[in-house]
Structures are given as structure tokens and as C-alpha cells.
Amino acid sequence: MKGTFFKEFFNRNGPLLGTYLLLAVAFWIIILIVLPQLSMLDYSFRFNLPPSAQGGEKDVYTMSNYQHFFNGSEGNPERLSIFGYQTDIPFNKVDIAVFFKTILAAIFVTAFDLALCYPLAYFLGQSASGPSGRVLLLLLIIPYWVNEILRAFAFRIIFGATGVINTVLVGVGILDTPIDFIRENVALYAGLGYAYLLLMIFPIYNAIESLDRNQIEAARDLGSPWWRIHWRIVIPFAKPGIVSGCTMVFMLTAGALAAPQILGGPSSLWFTQIIYQWFNTGGNWPRGAAYAVVLLFICIVFVLAMMRLFKVKMGEIGK
Amino acid sequence: MSTGVGVDLDDVWVKFGDFVAVREANVSIKGGEFFSFLGPSGCGKTTILRTVSGFQEPSQGEVRIGGTNMVGIGPNLRPTALIFQNLALFPLMPIWENITFSMEVRGASKGERRKRADELLELIALQGQGDKMVNELSGGQKQRVAIARALCAEPDVLLLDEPLSALDLKLRQHMRTELRAIQKQVGITFIYITHDQGEALTMSDNVAVMSAGVIDQIADGRTIYDDPASPFVASFVGENNVFSGKIKTITKDYAVVDTPAGDLRAKIGTAARGKLQKGNDAMAFVRPEALAIAAGRKGKDENRLTASIKTEEFEGQSYNIFLNQADGAEIKMSLVNQGQAYEHAPGSQMTLSCNADQAVVLPAGALASE
Amino acid sequence: MRQNPLIKVFLAIYLVIFFSYLLGPLVIMGITAFNSPSFPKAAPWECLTFEWFSVLANDHRIMTGIRNSFIVGIGTVILSVIIGLAGALVLTQIWPKLRATYYTIVIAPILIPGVVLGISTLVFWGRMNAFLGLSDESFLQNGIFLTIIGQTTFISSYCMLVFVARLQRFDQGLTEAALDLGATHVQAFRKVMLPFLYPAMGSAAVLAFLASFENYNTTTFTFGKYPTLTIELAQKVRYGINPSISALAVIIVTITILGALFYEMRKRREAMAIANGAPASAVSGGGFKLPKMLAGNPAAIILALVLIGGIGTVLFAQAYNPQACKVEVREEKRKATDKRIQELQEKAKQRSLQEKLKGPDIFNQPAQSPVPPAQAPSNPGSGTFGDVFNPGNLDEGDAKKTPDKGSSLNPGSGTFGGVFNPKNLNESSGKGTSQ
Ligand SMILES: Nc1ncnc2c1ncn2[C@@H]1O[C@H](COP(=O)(O)OP(=O)(O)OP(=O)(O)O)[C@@H](O)[C@H]1O
């Protein structure tokens, strides 16, 4: 069967073109996608050795990097407690807390974006056609083209201790002392929510746009209140778009690095920042790779869970 | 003009996985002939054409063009040009570039190409319109451009896949005549595909009728119409009334079939000669225009059939009466409109007559579905 | 649609809030680029200035970053378009049973966190390098190479999606027709398929370049000795801010807006052409008139306005001199500040009296943004000044720190202003990352 596939493939494309297609795709899938991921996985099971010792007899597989994620470094006084029962298992409270905080915050940001974007996507998809709709779309697109760093920077200007909000609030006399939005993570969440807003709007918008207006009219005609129209007709129809948007926003938020680095308060670490530290200041690459594997793993689980839960196919994501 | 190059299919099979799209096709097309494949949608016509043009390798058997076996020769190297079912004109090129694309890939100079384009544009009556884009043409004009583009490649065999199906009736009839004229003019072999029997019968020297991947009959239009080789052909080409039953008596050329409308004596189809015996299930076919209302004394070769009247229908030049046989099978009778009155009460019995030489007996078999 | 007025009001409010959230930050950032205080601020407005643009132009690292970004961007565009095109073509031909799996694999890089892509690229090519026995300085370990490779991994997926969308409208029959007319496979591809894909290639290239240009997560692991502009920006934003970043932002935003508008305009034109039943090139090639293009094409209108505005600004900047305004503002501020200081000193005295009565309560609050003691001397005679003065320190700093290219009114102010404000921010981000 495979033989005939290749034969047909070359029949259709000719030798030169067929070779280009196969080589380019093979390079992409094997060299760029699969091997690096496998390599990273393999690397995460190694000790952090100096280059000279790599490949030597000490270079054996180990779980230590993952153990570190769960149990912390040796001599870690924290112990896991399950429902209040203290156990003897050492417990890397800092990293695991950051991990869960990142996931929770990403979910929160996703939900926030969904709530904020759904009405606009609906409005754009159903009511705003013609030039005004196109202008709104354009206004939506422009910030998306602007560098992520600069978007975060803009939030820093707004929320900084001497930023616009504080200056105005203090100037007007509402506040006595500036609020430290950065420390309170307000800036971080606002910035993260901002960063991937568009990836929420467009899939939903695309889905809703193709919804036949008559369906809504018919439902309204039958006396359905507006919330029921949304619940029973619009949302089920836009489901693939919603899932696609939520998946993208969640993944990008959980994997964000720039916004937490720029907008994160002193006490807030994002999981990617820990990874970053292992690679830079921490100087322990295998451990960083292990943490990256953990992040990748949770992201895959999340995508699969979303798709299973909402019965959406892979083909609908990324449209 | 040249006499053209012949095309032979020798026991050709085409399979897609387990699905057999073409079964045991044996066709011999003479050079310079206008040959049609006729059959219902999905019967494998396009597949045969793609096999000839080289887009589809036969799973078995041999395609020869001008006597040369075409195995392993790609579509760009075969002396054929295909006019696609949807024309497949290049939307990003002006008309003249479309027409001379085959010269462009051979590296002909621009001057040469323009000159040839002008000649061909004249042939298809589109002089001076070479710089238009494809989307600026009407359906019939696109059609003609597609033909010119194929002719420009100077093929030995021109393959046309239902090129007229997208056109309206008037234009289609006009294009039929034009196609035939062009074929006469250039004198190359045309292989034409259609599911429209009128098209096949009017234009072709020979027609192959296909059903579900099998070629049932190859003959000229008259033979196909008058002497079909199978119940499928009989019922697919033109309208036909079916009278089924067992053979009562049989001679060398004629058989009597015991039908619900009464005994029917009919000529045995050429393809069925020697294959029928007394007691076999058979079908007799009578065209609507071969039926008449019985009058006077029964002639020597005349059949008398009875059926009950269902409805009547006025169709301008003709006037149709629909009847039911005793088992419910329908009969259609077509009378030339001579100002007769409608006087037949539905449900009443009527006696019909038809000549034995205008009825054909074949072994029972699958009919063409509506 | 029947709509009651209340819903309309809510809708309007919602739209205003939404678009303020979306565009407000960019506008405010844009304003700061033209405001004279050396810490990027939109309010209070002081003096219109263009000096941040020249500060930017003299920033060596930014300029190198831009150069690196361009090299990486071009490399990534070339690779991604080539790969994405192949990926899309294979998707249209692949054996149906394999299609879903194939699609999942090639779309995965979009969903894999950028950080992970960066790390895996770094690790894989590092090992490849070791495996091949090359030195640490080898090509495979070169920051530009790694960055291009890392970015190509996922940008190819974007490009592929662009091509897939276009290919869905391609009639495979056209390629067959070309072959049938005697073209070789390569000729058929070049003369029939490629021209059809040109618009998509343009879109894909623009998309790829922008994605590459702004990428941070992947690049931050792979850049090696060749920091791209985004990396330099991130460094600057994290470790010290002045409005020259805003100035850069204004430039980038303007360019991206121009790009986005241009892109939109082209897409719109294409859509219009298709609506009219003509291929895009037919329309652009034929007598396409400018006014007609503007009509009903908001992108084109905005593009024209932005261009005019930009040219106007540049011309104005040549002629404008903010010096007078600056002196004035400085003067005003100094007076206001003096007054304020006096007031506050009064207050401080009172408070320090109160403190003696109930101390901890008050200490806690102002400690949030500590002022290094070293700066106290500039205001002799107030030990508690730093703490208490917090809300006002902005005005203070700005009044004095306005960079004056050498000639400073107040000898101490240069260092004071320069150190004080960025320090404030450094604190928080410094902690944020050094934990
Ligand atoms: N590439 C293919 N793979 C699998 N099956 C195919 C393929 N091409 C054609 N078939 C099948 O072969 C049969 C014949 O197809 P073909 O296109 O030859 O029909 P056709 O006679 O040209 O019909 P139409 O008049 O509708 O064009 C159909 O049942 C079709 O589904």
C-alpha cells in the first residue's frame, strides 16, 4: 500500500517536485519537530554534566530532574501533606505551587478573554457587516501585529508605580499613595489577557459569522429569550471556534515568558520563568529540559482533554 | 488532411482499491473517427479517458495509440489532448496564452505563439479577443477556447470529457454542430464522452455504451438505437417500452414472448441470436413511436396488445398515451399530432398494434434506471 | 433586528471599554514617545519632543538587534515558505488515512509552547554538534542558525495554513491540463500552480516575517551571541526604561500598522476581485483605479491617512524645537515643587510627631517603594522625606531630570533622575526574575 502511495505520489508530481516535497516535509517533521522533542525528552533524564563528561560513563539515565520537580532539592524541609495528614515525602512546594498557579492563572485568563471576546465576536459576526464592521476588524488586527514585548511594555507604562493610572488617580486625589499594580499582579493579568485576545476573537468570530441569521430570527420568533438563543443556538454552533480559541489562549498564556518577565510582581513566578532560570542563571539544562517536558506534557493533556470534552477535531484548530 | 491515429484498448481494467471502475474494456477506434462513450453518471467514462490520456495507469491490459503501447508514458508525452469536464482553463493567463500554452512549454517564441493563437482564434470565431481573461468570456466562448487550446497542442487524438454539459440547451445544440465541423476540418480522432444520448447519436461515427464499468455495445448510432445489444442499452438509449415474459415459441429470427399485454412476436436482437431458447426469460422492446392504436384487420406481421389507459399528455408535435400492462408495467405510446381528440377515458382498455420488425427480443437483464 | 435602546447603550459602552483595552495601551505608549520626561509617561503632559527618536538612533545595541532581526527574519521567511508550501501540497495529496495524523504533527508546533521549542532546538543541535564532533563555535551552534531553525519549526505551520487555505480553491485539473498539454511537472508547477499561489506566498512571507520579528519565547533560548531586536527590547524593558523604547514602539507600531493595512488592503482587493469573479492578479494587472480602490476599502483609506500623518510628523519634527517649552516647564515645576516640598516637610514634621505615638502603622505603608538613602542628600534636612514624599516623587524627578544634553541646571539632578525612576521598576522586575 505504501509502495503504491509513493509511486502515485511521484507519478503525480514528477521526480523533481516530488523529491522537493518529500525532502522539505521530511526535514520539517523529522529534523525540526520530532527529533528535537525526543532529544529534549532524552536530555531531561540525564545528569547535569560538564561537556567533557558527557557521553562518558557517568552519563546515565536518571529520574533526578523530575524528582527535583516533585521533591525539591535534598534536605528540603517541606513535606507533602494530604488532606492535612503529614507524610514523609519531601515536597517541592515552591515549584509545584508555581506550576499550579501558572495553570490556574492561565485558565483564569482564558475565561476572562472568553467572557470579554464572546460578545464582540457575536456582534461582529452577526450585526456588524459592511464598512463599519471591516473597520472594527482592522482595529482588532492592528494591535495583534505589534510586538509582544512592546504590548507588555505599554502595560508597564500604564500600571507602573509612576504609570498613567497611578498618576491620574493620585493627581485627582482619589489615592494618597500609588497602588503597586505590578506587585499585585494586576498588570500581569491585564497584560496576559491582552496579549492573546485576538486569538480568542477570531476563531469565535469565524464560527459565528457562518451562522445563518435566520436561525436566530426563528428562535426569537418562537419567543426564546436572548440568553436561551445563545445557550441553545449560537454557542453550540460556535463551539469549535470557542474551543479553538480557548485552547490557543490557554497554551500561549501558560507558555508565556515575556509578559511575566516584564509585568510579573516580585513574588510571582511563572512556570516558564523557572525553566528559563534553569537554562540561564541556574545553569542546569537537563533540569530545565525536564521542567519543559512537564510543561509540554500538561499542555498536550489540556488540548486532548478539551478536544475530548467538547468533541472537537484537530482539524478545526488553527483555522 | 491526415487520416488520424487509432486508439486501441485491449482488455483494460481499472481498479481503485477493491472497486472496479472499468472492467474488461476492448475498444478499437479508427484514425479520424468521432467516437463517443455514452453512459450514466459514474459508469467509468472519465476513467477510461484518463487511462487513454495517461493520468491513470490501467490495473491490467494495454492502451495503444497509433499502435504504440502507452505503458509508462506520462500524460505530457502522449499525443493526446484532453478537454476537461470543467474545462480547466488557466484563470491567470489571457486567452491567447491559454491557447498556446503547449507551445510555451516547448519553448516557442512569443511571436510564433501570437501568430498561432490568432489562427486558432479565427477557427473558433473569437478573432481579436485573445487578450481577454478567462473570466471575461461566456460559457460557450470558454468552451471554444478549451477546444482551441487542445488543438494547439496538435494532438493525434482529442479527448473530450462532457465538454458541453455546462451549457444551456440552445448553445449545446449549436456547439454540437460546431464540434463536428471542427472535427471534419482538422481530421483527427475525437474521443467524446457524454451521458447525453442525443449528443452521442448525432455527432458520432461510433458509440460505446457503458454501464457500471462494462462496455455493453459498440456500434454506430442507428444500430444502437434499432438493434440494442442489451436491455440496458435498449432502455438507456432513447425511450423504450419493456414487455417481459417467457419465450413461447422461437424461430431463427423471431420469437414470441408471452407478455402481460398478450403474445408479442418480435425480431431477435443481433447480439442475442442463438442465445435464446423456448422458456427463457426474455424482454421485448418496442419504441413509443412504433406503437399505434389498433385499427382494421390484423396484418401478417402485426401484434395486438391490450392495456388499460392511465393518462394522456399533449406535447406539441406529438401526443402521448400512457397505459398499464396487466402486471402494472407502463407503456408509453407516441402519436404524431394530427389534431386527434382526447377521448380515451382513464381505466378503459385499449388495443395497440405494433409490427414484429419494430420490436426486439433480448434475454432478460438489468435496465437503465430512470 | 429589533433592538431596544438599553441594549444599544450597553453595546456602545462595551465596545468603548473593549477598544480602550485593546488600543489604549498602544496609544498611551505612543504618547510617551513624544513627552519630554525621561521616564515614559503620558500624563502629565510636559513638552512635545522628538529627542527620544535620536536617542534611539544612537543606541548601538538596538541597531545591532534590528540587523540581527532582519537576518533571522529573512532566513526564517525563506525556510518557512518553502517548508510550509511543501507541507500544504503534501496535505492535499496524502493518503486519506494518514491525513489526520499528518495534520496533527505539522500543526503541533503552533500549540507547543515557544519555550519548549527553543529548548528542544538548543538541546538537539547541541547534541548534533557534539555527535558530529564539531567545535562549540561551529555553524550549528551559531545563534542565528539556531534561531532561524527554532522559529522555522512553528512559523512553517503558519505558512502551511495560509497555503492550505489558498489551495482549497485550486483546481487540480489545471495542473493536469498543463501536463496534458505537454508541460513537464516542473513546468506545470511553475507556470500554473505557482502563479496561483503568489498571493498566498506574499501573505505567508509577511506573516512569517512578522512572527519571526516579534518572537521572544523561542529566540530567548537560541539567540546565542546574536540578540534580536525583541531580545534587546526585553532586556531594556526589564532592566531600565526610557522613552526611547516608546519611540521605537511608535516606529514599529507605525510600520506594522502600515504593513497590516497594506496586507488587509490586498486581502480586501483579492476578496473583491473574487467576488467579481476575477482572479486578483487580473484586477491588479488591469486598469485598477486608485479612487475605486479606496472606495469601500477602509484599510486603504486608513493607510493613506497614516501615510499623510507620518510624513506630516516627520516634517514637523524637522522644524520643531522643544527647548523653550522645556525651560518653561522646568521653571514652573521647580516652583511647584518647592512649594510642595515645603508643604510636605510640614506634613512630615507632623507625622513624625504622630509616629512617635503610633509607629508601625505608618511605617508599613510607604515602605513599598523605598528610595535609596543616597538620594536623600539632594534634599537635605528630611530623613523621612523619601518615605513620605512617595506620591510626589514623580514630579520631583521629572522636573529635574529632563535631560538637557550636557547643560543641566542642577548638578545633582542628572544622576538623581536617571537612577531614581528606573530603579523603581528594576526593583520589582529584578525580584521577579531573581528568585
Ligand atoms: N480516484 C478515484 N478513486 C476512487 N474511485 C474513483 C476514482 N475516480 C473515479 N472513481 C470511481 O470510479 C467510478 C467511475 O468514475 P468516473 O469519473 O469515470 O465516472 P463518469 O462516468 O465520468 O461519471 P460522470 O458522468 O458523472 O462524470 C465512480 O464510481 C467513481 O466513484
Ligand SMILES: [Mg+2]
Ligand atoms: Mg466524468
